[in-house]
Structure formats: C-alpha cells, structure tokens
Amino acid sequence: MPVFEYGIPSNILIGSDITNRIGEVVNTLGDKVLVVLENSKYIIDAGIGSKIEASLNIFTENVIVFDEIERNANNPNKIESLKEVVKASRPDVIVGVGGYHVLSVAKTVASIYDKILTSESQYKRWYSQTRRKRVSYVEVPITFGIIPGISSLSFIYDSDFGAKNVYVDISSYADAVIFDTSLISILPPYYIGILAVDAMALAFDAFISKKGNPISDALAYKAIELFFVNIKKFVNEPSNMGLLHNLCFGGVMASMALALSEPGLATAISHAASSIMDIPSERISSVIFPHIIDYNLTSVPGKLIQTAMALGERIQDITVIEAAIKSAESIRKLLMDLNIPLRLSEIEYFEESKIDQVANIASKYPFISSLPRPASRNEISSLLQTAF
Secondary structure (H helix, E strand, C coil): CCCCCCCCCCEEEEECCCCCHHHHHHHCCCCCEEEEECECHHHHHCCHHHHHHHHHHCCCCCEEEECCCECCCCCHHHHHHHHHHHHHHCCCEEEEEECHHHHHHHHHHHHCHHHHHCCCCCCCCCCCCCCCCCCEEEEEECCCCCCHHHCCEEEEEECCCCEEEEEECCCCCCCEEEEEHHHHCCCCHHHHHHHHHHHHHHHHHHHHCCCCCHHHHHHHHHHHHHHHHHHHHHHHCCCCHHHHHHHHHHHHHHHHHHHHCCCCHHHHHHHHHHHHHCCCHHHHHHHHHHHHHHHCCCCCHHHHHHHHHHCCCCCCCCCHHHHHHHHHHHHHHHHHHCCCCCCHHHCCCCCHHHHHHHHHHHCCCHHHHHCCCCCCHHHHHHHHHHHC
C-alpha cells in the first residue's frame, strides 16, 4: 500500500473584513514582502491592493506590489518579469492575492524561490522530497473555490507544453490562507454561482478518482453538499455573509479533497481550454460537469448514488443507474436555476475548431491515468463535441 501523507497550511482564516489580519500574519513570517496582485477589474475597482498594503505597512515598510499578472495568467513574459522582481528584491514573504490562476503563479514562484536566485530560467515539473520552506507564502483568495495553497499541486503556463502544466511540490503549501468574505462578495452573484459549480465539478473529480481514499471521499462529498445547499440561497440573498462563509468552507474541503486524491477530467479540460482560448477555467468546468457525470455513468455508479444524495435527490426504490442519472439531471437543473450556460457554444470566445487541440492537451496531464473510466484524446474530444 502507498504511504499516506498530507500537510495543510498552519493557519486558515475565514471571516468578514479580516483584511487587516494580513499584516499581522505576515509579520510573524518576515519583514520584506512581495505582493503578487491579480490585475483584474474587480480587484482594482474595489481597491483591494490598497487595503492589503495598508495592513502590511502597519508592520513593515518593505512592501513591493507586482500587479501585472492577468486573471487567466497565460502570459509567460509576465511570469518571467515576476521572477526577475523576486530575484532583485529577495523577499522574506510572498503574498498571492486573486483567483486560482494568479495564486498558482504566486505559489509556484514561492516554491522555486531558490531556483530563481540561482538563475534557473525554465520551470520544470519536479517533486521535492523535503518540506524545507524556501520563502514564506501567504494566500488571499478572492474566490472560494479550489485554493492552490491547500495543495501540493499548481497549474502554471508552460511555453514548452503549450498550455498550463501541472507542478507538484510537497513543500509548497501556504503558511496561511486568508478568506475575507467581504472581498469575495464584490464578485457578481451570477459569477459566484459559476464558481460554486466549478468547485463542485473539481470536488467530483477528486471523489471518483482511483487515487481517492476515505478522507478525500468524505471531504469531497461534504463540499459538493455545501455548495449545492448554499449557492442558490446566496445568489438570491447576496448580502448573507453566513452563506458565503459556508461556500468558503466548501472551498477548503474541496481543495483538501483534491490534495488527498487527484484531479480529473473537469480539471484537465478546463485548464487546457483556458490556456488555448483565454477563457476562465470555471466557465468551462461548470458547463461540462454534467457531461462528465454522464461519461462516468457506469464506471462509478456507487459514487454517483452518493453524489445524488449530496445533491438532495431521493434515491429510494430506484435502480443504481437511475439514481446515477439523477446526479447529472440535478446539476443541469442547477445550471438553469443559476442562468449558467448548458452548452459550450453559449460561452463567448469558445471555438469549436479548437476542441481537438483542447482534447490533445487535456489527455497529456499525468493524473488522467487515475480516471475511473479511461479517457483518450478522441474520447475527450467526443465529450466536448457533445457538450458543444
């Protein structure tokens, strides 16, 4: 049997208006701070960068803000610029602020800090054998979904790979993850709905993976349930911070489930499509989620029965397959209730002509080997054509 090993950040904070705690947390880790701030309209309009700088400046004046990484983080030149800033400033702490892709960049740069200082120019897929921290890393998500800092995995654009590639480092967990629900609540309720379905899809990846285990299964199941129970209520009542707290807890559980298990088709396809068409990955995964359930209908019927239960379906007096079908039906109904597209053709900038290219990249991710039902390039392409 393989050895079971998992580490989590030393500190996870979830609360409203806790941005001022960032300086307090970082102060325990070092004096020179580099903030990697997502360059997006929501963050700029809400003045999030200024709030974080103000919190940090209470404890130190050695703060540099790098705000050139766009939301989808597909520009390798900007990533190289960040590495140059790290090399010149030699921070004690890197603080990542933004969505999944920008946080993945910040986390990976923190993880390879020693390689940057020795002028190693290319990212390489590698596995660290120790938990030695090269530089402290703190994460401030502005979403509640999958959080890179609660996992050994991250995805970052790799020019040689031609898309976002997966990097694994068991020492790269964040020292702290700070969820400020007042920052997350600036997102439109409609988009928060998309983020919830995306997180459900990625939790489902972990739930059905052959690398899963009782702990990851329990976390993934509860994450799916939390998202399903709370998201429609929150979209209808966006001022209810209690509901947003629950969504953040769901994100923590989904992230831990993925860290303990492995990603799957939703992760692979959404990252590949995001890389090629510069579409936010959550837009893709939310649409293909029910199609992935359909694809696995006969491979994991027991897990799909449990998924149906997490989605509030009654499964008494029906067959296993009927119960499994209800899972996909429930997600499709949720998409309609949240006004989320049911077809890839409804997503702006999604090009049918690039489906084969997306399928080719998605099929190359190493975790595809852990799918309960094998998926070749042609099978992934067929799934996407069906979803289009």
